[in-house]
Amino acid sequence: MSIILSDISKQFGTFTALNHIDLEIPEGELVALLGPSGCGKTTLLRIIAGLERPDSGRVLLNGEDKTEHHASHRGIGFVFQHYALFRHMTVFENVAFGLRVKDRKSRPSEAMIRKKVHTLLELVQLDWLHDRYPDQLSGGQRQRIALARALAVEPSVLLLDEPFGALDASVRKDLRQWLRHLHHDLNVTSIFVTHDQEEAMEVASQVVVLNHGRIEQQGGPSEIYDNPVNSFVSRFIGHTNIIDTEQVDQIWLSSSGLMPTDASQKVAHVRPHDIEVVKDAEIPSQAVLKDWQHLGSLIRIELVETGLQHFKNPIYAEMPNERFKQLQLDRGDQVAVKIRNARWFH
């Protein structure tokens, strides 16, 4: 089912949580809603699910206006930030709930319910826990039960509020892949909230960046990463060096290759992998390698000024392991900086 939000606004008292949101999500997408804490992600999901009323604007599901429809009639599965499992019911009853509350005509038989619940529990690989209570589960298990419960009623849209928020890094990684595969198998239009940009890039087919209740940018992960429309998105997605060209020595700048093409361009955003270092004392764009860190297949190095160029913040560059070894770099070395690519913002 496709989702269209048109001109959604929401105030809490005098605070504007959502400010004229327009969003279109085609059927079958897996969308990441990304933004800093308090930017309105949960509020937006709640409005789509019908748990919150927008002050203005429309919610269209499959082209149908559902703004006035009650949450129970929207056919939207919601996985809550804190799972919200029914604590007085077993895992089995939690998952069966949505089937049991259907009206008599559409309610499946008891045997059908059993079969379906067990199939779902197998899908989330937790059938062996079916007679436990939620407080006897780990965080990751609760998370998957909450997902199975939402899937039981075969929703046409799935909303996940920080599905991996409370989990440790390795479980997160597993569940991410698992969610991606699940989405691939079920092909239900899904939106998941996260404030982890890496997670968004890794899992989603579309990324929506939200800030202060506004959509800053929407697009595919690589589009957002390669072509951020403004300085907020550029800083929020991935690592970025921010270089204020007015504060750096002009000769250093021109020799590093960082040259504005017109006068309005003052602040350059440079991705760490767009910076190259060479050991060449002849080139004026010198810097001191202050420190380096191992990031797995990459090495990140921290460059500070030699004492003449006045760039305020350290510059971070990343390079493959082999390259780092090849250059035989060490802390305290002086290197020349080459900037391959930059984006300009005000």
Add this chain to the structure above:
Amino acid sequence: MNSIALSQPVSQSSRQQQALVDPFWLRALLISIAVGFIILFLILPLIIVLLEAFSKGFGAYVSALAEPDTQSAIRLTLLTALLTVPMNTVFGLTAAWAITRFEFRGKSLLTTLIDLPFSVSPVISGLIFVLLFGSQGWFGHWLAEHDVKIIFAVPGIILATLFITFPFVARELIPLMQEMGSEEEEAALSLGASGWLTFFKITLPNIKWGLLYGMLLCNARAMGEFGAVSVVSGHIRGLTNTLPLHVEVSYNEYDFVASFASASILAGLAIVTLILKTILEWKQQRDRQELSL
């Protein structure tokens, strides 16, 4: 209520106790003061009530209770409880729901007002109804014209009891529902459950012990209320006497056996209430401990 203290591991609390050992004489003194107080003011009166009730033998006790006036007092007391407890249960649920689930202006005022019956003297509560519905009251003239009797009649007793007992259920539920939060209910809604189903399948199982507890206290007070009911009842024997009023009326008429026999019923009610209350508290605690595991 004492969730922090309850959820503490046993070993820690016993360690704390050991760290705070007071001298033996102090402990002995405090314990005997407490026990002495309970004997003097709770056990002794209870024994006296029973002794007096049976002072002329078991036969006199039974016939005092079988007396038509006593019987009618018992019936009126039961009727009052039977009407006020369900009404205040519904009211308590509504108020707790509104306060914990909705945002609206005047919410804190409403929360304060719920406590009003606890903070004014019961006699004043009764007087309010006399001022409203009595023959000299605001609506007195209109009521007389339409031949409706409220004061010195059963409706007045029920109204006064309703007013006196309305905080019990609401006060018990508000903290409970606040603690529960609304996420589970929202999850149920998003799974397609109607508002009613959500209430019965999700909310109610989570608050049931607290609700029963509130109803129990409400019932005990509805049956035992004296002050407010005394003001509006008029003490008409066989018509507007509830059990507590009947105790007083018979006592004033030197009919001690009847008076103490009625009192023994109320005392019995108090003991049953106490036992049920303990059971409910224990159940609630157990549920909560399960949650905090």
